[in-house]
Amino acid sequence: MIKPVLNTKPISASAARLSISTGVIFVIILGSLHLLEPEFDPTWRFISEYALGNFGWLMHLAFGLLAVSLISSGIVIQSQARNIAGYIGLVILGISAIGTMIAAIFVTDPLSVSQDDATFSGKMHSIGATLDYTPVAALLISFALARNEAWRTIRVRLFVTASITFIIMVLFILQIPHDGQFGPGVLAGLYGRILIVSYLGWVCIVGTHALKLRRQNSMG
16 A cells, blocks of 8 residues: 655645636626526536527636636646646646637537538537546546545545546436437536536635645644
8 A cells, every 4th residue: 555645845825716716706607697598498508508698708708717717726736646647637637628718719509500510619619628528637636636645634525526527427428419419308408517517516625625735834
């Protein structure tokens, strides 16, 4: 058994606060869009389609904030998860953040548009969305942090929140129809919403514990 090590390298408090705040604002904006644009049925319409409505700029902003939250979490973690699992997780987290930023820049096509008729913007948005494997990154990073003695006290919370995101991701994938025909009764939109909101639980746990460690180091 490999003995856990205490990583005493400095933690960026600014990055920790930024990851939490931008994640929370993302969820608030997403929740408000359900009220501002009720024409998009949340059970089967993707959140990306909010960008097609009158308040589309809010969806662009929300995706941008989510990307910042993921990047900030990576900055916090990079000094703490210094092993193979951590490095791989950070790479996947970075790719996920890039994908989310691409999704923020390019507007999706309506679900009614076929792949053959997809616009350049719609194709780019889809590419960005397919790069998001945050749940995989969260699991790998949680394994890496669990080996750091400073993070062992919250390892259960890390694994529970990361596992929840991963399970929901699998359930979301299973909701995608093989023929690409979305409609009422296909719960991809609902699972997609639950999935992306679930990121916040893991991000907040990482951010708050990082701030706690930062305060302890400052007092020491």
